Amino acid sequence: MKLVRKFFLITSLIVVLASIAGLSDLTEITNKPEIERNVFNGLPGENNQILVVKIDDTEIAHPQIGIADADIVYVEQVESGLTRLAAIFSSKLPPLIGPVRSARISDIELLAQFGRVGFAYSGAQSKLRPVLAEANLENLSAERNPPSIYGKDPNRPGPVNMILKPDLLLERANAREATVIDIPVTAPWVFGDQQESLVQASQVEIKWPNATYRLKWSVEQEKYLIYFGDSPNLDASGEHLFVDTAVIQLVSITPSIYGDKFGGVTPFSKTTGTGKAILLRDGFSHEISWERESEEDVTTWRRSDGEVANFKPGRIWVFLTDQMPKITP
Structure with a gap:
């Protein structure tokens, strides 16, 4: 009888210890921090303020700078049947982006789905400027920022020589109280x-x-x-x-x-x-x-x-x- 009781005691102790170990493992799994993923690209990473940069896409503009770090790139038609890029950055910023070119009317409707984005471009024709001003875009154009942010590459011909320093651009923008630039919340996929x-x-x-x-x-x-x-x-x-x-x-x-x-x-x-x-x-x-x-x-x-x-x-x-x-x- 003593042997049986001893067997049951040992068995119970093993079950209790196993249960404690299981609970410990479960607690570790439960408390393990969830990996943050960038909303736009679905990969592990941060969701920082959304910066959209208009980039020249003519042959003379290649190779372009900073495109490899874009989460999303839109290729859109412009004058003469050529193309221009709208590169969207959120997970990380490259040190330089370019060559930067001007905004187009298609950008307003296209980008509205992302919320209020920081919109970086070289300029816009006078007729389009009031339309851009009314749009839900934070104007971060070269028209409002100094050459220390929108510089010129001496090794590239104009007008494909404007190069942006995006970290300085956002730093300057965020220093203004009125600046509103969203972070990614919903992706269109x-x-x-x-x-x-x-x-x-x-x-x-x-x-x-x-x-x-x-x-x-x-x-x-x-x-x-x-x-x-x-x-x-x-x-x-x-x-x-x-x-x-x-x-x-x-x-x-x-x-x-x-x-x-x-x-x-x-x-x-x-x-x-x-x-x-x-x-x-x-x-x-x-x-x-x-x-x-x-x-x-x-x-x-x-x-x-x-x-x-x-x-x-x-x-x-x-x-x-x-x-x-x-x-x-």
Whole structure:
């Protein structure tokens, strides 16, 4: 009987100790701090104030500076069928960004979905300035900041020689009480595993009247490498730029009432309403749709079955065009 009682006592002690150890492990798991992820790129990182920089995208402007650190890059059509970038930074800031160029009317509607962003650009035509002033944008342009922040690169020709020091820009902006620049709260996409697709996309060609981008799937890097025309699209650091998720967003592009100093008509890319899109990730293409009821709403991306399309965490580029891309399996 004593042996039985002793056995039960030992067994009970083991169970109690195991329970305590289990609770300890559970407590550790429960108390483990949640990893902060950047809202825009879905990767571990901070959510700092949103800075949007307009960047020249003509051939003479390449290689561009600081693009590799952008969380999101929009490629939009400007005068003469060329393209210009709106690079969005939140998780981190590079020391320099450029070459900085002027704002366009499409930027107001496009950027409204991100809240009140800090908007960095070289300037704007006089007719557009009051419209920009009324928009929900914090004006951080070169027109309001000194050359110590918006400097000139002596090794680049004008007008593609304006280079921004973003840390000094935000420091100066935040020193003013009236400055309001949001941090990311909601992203215009959802991150998740790739949904079923039978369409391989080893190369994709995206066109505008006088500009072409190509995306080539790299099996080794498991990313789409970006080509500007036929040349590798390099950052000034020497890195071959890439995307983890690319979207060709088919939009209406129409002439606006604005123009450049050379007489070119500024096109307007409409990013509210509904339309079709091509989502590229993991070497596959997905035909999806987009919808955005008003400027304040974020864009929603849906599969053909109506479910929300999943983006891959990482760098995201959105190409705004009215031409269907050419996809090579």
